Amino acid sequence: MDSKGVSVDVVDPCGLTNVLVVIMSDWAATMSTISVVTGLDMTMPGDVTFSSGDSYFGGNLTAYVNNGTIPEARVDDMAVRYVF
DSSP: OOTTOOOOOOOOTTOOSOOOOOOBOOTTOOOOGGGGTTTOOBOSSSSSSTTOSOOSSTHHHHHHHHTTSSOHHHHHHHHHHHHO
């Protein structure tokens, strides 16, 4: 994901027009927490590097929301996408 954002074309075989999709990174492909702003909903495997215990999400995402860098509404949107 980069600062240019995300463009996703979804073709639903059932003909639905309002489809929510989850944008997920490939394993270890996320490069920063700010990827959330450009559309990333989930990072895999979760750690910055395998088994590091550090994450671009979790505490880093909380800090970005608390300091106003990432709107809380964006995190709400991410949660909705997981549920549906």
